[in-house]
Amino acid sequence: MASLAGIIVGTLCLVVLTRLVWRYHCKQRAPVPPRPPGLPILGKVNDIPAPPWLKCSEWCREYGTDIIRLNMLGFDIIVLDTLEAANELLDKRSSIYSGRAGLGWNFGTMDYGDDWRVCRKMAHHEFHATSFQKHRPILARRAYEFIHRLTEEGRDRANIMKVTYGIRVFLEDDPFIKLAETGQEAVSKCPIGFCLVELFPILEYVSAWFPGAGFERKAAVWHEAATRKLHVPYADFIERHASGKAEECVSKALAETFGTDEDVQSCARRELEGVLGIDRLPTFEDLGSVPYLDALIKELLRWHPIICFDLPRKLREDDVYNGFHLENDSIVSHS
Incomplete structure (x- = not known):
């Protein structure tokens, strides 16, 4: 009986000591970012409407900060609400903010490590600005074939x-x-x-x-x-x-983009016709001769990107930003 009482007392002392050490550790480190209240376990998974970045920005304004913490199904998600925060953490501190979900061999979702660095080196060698030019004939040929198919088939019309x-x-x-x-x-x-x-x-x-x-x-x-x-x-x-x-289409996108400037498309067409004439299609070699059209295409791709591949990051070690403690393995995204 005495041994059982000793075990109980020892266990209670261990629990109290652990609690005291934990509280001391929490006092020594910076506070975590503010977190909107949510349901147990589920967190805020049922309380984020579409588009989610608007709600996250609203929470940041409510707490007076550019970074908040969400809990969804037990995962901590750090949301960055300003360009300054995104640049500081995802760019300047990218060495510890480059973690990914680790979904196998896929380079875009592969976790940061030796395998990722090897794949990154290979991709850079093959697809950097100078090396990528060798693939231009393939892209041009496929583009011409696509245009030809569009003009040949009724369904494509x-x-x-x-x-x-x-x-x-x-x-x-x-x-x-x-x-x-x-x-x-x-x-x-x-x-x-x-x-x-x-x-x-x-x-x-x-x-x-x-x-x-x-x-x-x-x-x-x-x-x-x-x-x-x-x-x-x-x-x-x-x-x-x-x-x-009007449904979503090229004309609608152009009307929304250039509706306030009627000269944009006409200027691009005049520049293109001045370089190409009427007897050939454009090629990659014409890019340096059509600066206005080149800038126009870049603006369209910026405003309407073909695909959004900005996946969330995963923090690889503890960090501190603006007085807030960010825990290892937290998912980091920006609104």
Whole structure:
């Protein structure tokens, strides 16, 4: 009986001593970032609406800080709300903020370590700015093949109308498809460089009824077909856009991006035509000759990136930022 009492007393003393040591350790280190209250175990997993970064920014303003801590299913998630915090931790201290989920061989999700450094070295050697130029012919060939397929298949024409103007078309007997085909036929039938009017510009002033002036009548038909191909689908999009019924498409993105500056697209087109003329497609070698278009593409990719691959990081050791203690193995993300 005495031995049992001794075990109980010893256990209680050990618990108290452990608690005192833990409290002393907590006092010695910096406090953790503020954490919004949540449910036990679940944490805030059921209380973050879409888009989540807006709610996180609201919490940061509420606590008067640029960093907060969330608990979701037992995982600590550190959310950075300012560019300064993201640069300081994810860039300047990247050596301890480069941890990943560790999902096998995938370079993008591989945890930081020797294997990651080897893969990073190989990727840099093959895909850095200078070495990557050897892959340009492959990319250009695939781009040309893609454009060719778009102009060959009826289904792909439907895809063009949907992607460009947000128009849903029928694969057979659709007025928009017929309009596009008629316009394309007009362009293909126009014998550039072989019309008499190009050889003798004065014939431009000859009336269409004059004998031998058949090119005037043909040109009028071709011009109308090409003009309708250009303006009718866009007018349909403008009508739907004004009524708030326009779906996501290239025209909608361009309208939202450049709607306040009507000269942007025309300037890009003039620059491109000045370099290419009308007899060839652009290549990578033309990049240095079209600075305006190059800047325009970069801005579009910045504003509408093709894919967002900014995965959360994992802290590899304890750290301190702005007086807050950040624990090892915490997931770090930015809003």
